[in-house]
Amino acid sequence: MRFGSTLPYGKCPRCHAQTLFDGVIRFAPRCRACGLEFSAFNVGDGPAAFLTLFIGTLVSALAIWLQLAFDPPFWVHIVLWVPLTVLAVLVGLRAAKEKLLVAEYRRRAGEHRRSGP
Numbered sequence: 001m002r003f004g005s006t007l008p009y010g011k012c013p014r015c016h017a018q019t020l021f022d023g024v025i026r027f028a029p030r031c032r033a034c035g036l037e038f039s040a041f042n043v044g045d046g047p048a049a050f051l052t053l054f055i056g057t058l059v060s061a062l063a064i065w066l067q068l069a070f071d072p073p074f075w076v077h078i079v080l081w082v083p084l085t086v087l088a089v090l091v092g093l094r095a096a097k098e099k100l101l102v103a104e105y106r107r108r109a110g111e112h113r114r115s116g117p
Helices: 046-070 074-106
Strands: none
Touching: 046 074
């Protein structure tokens, strides 16, 4: 069993089988249950950009609050914020990528293919 299949999301938008991811944050090429091609959708880097801004702001604000409220040693910040940031980015990126792919599927969006000259 892969790490990706143990999280509560990662479901194919067509058949709802938990086959969307083939790793921690990498999409599978296609659904193993119904054959939907996930590579036809273009999620891009949008989720990563917004997630970086959101999580970076949140972690920075919490770190500043912790420093001003309790004045802990520097190693406390490293032990606390580095794992929390990595976990938040991985979980958040997975959820954001899935939501965008499902939105593209529901709206029948895809890469534009020009026919003719």
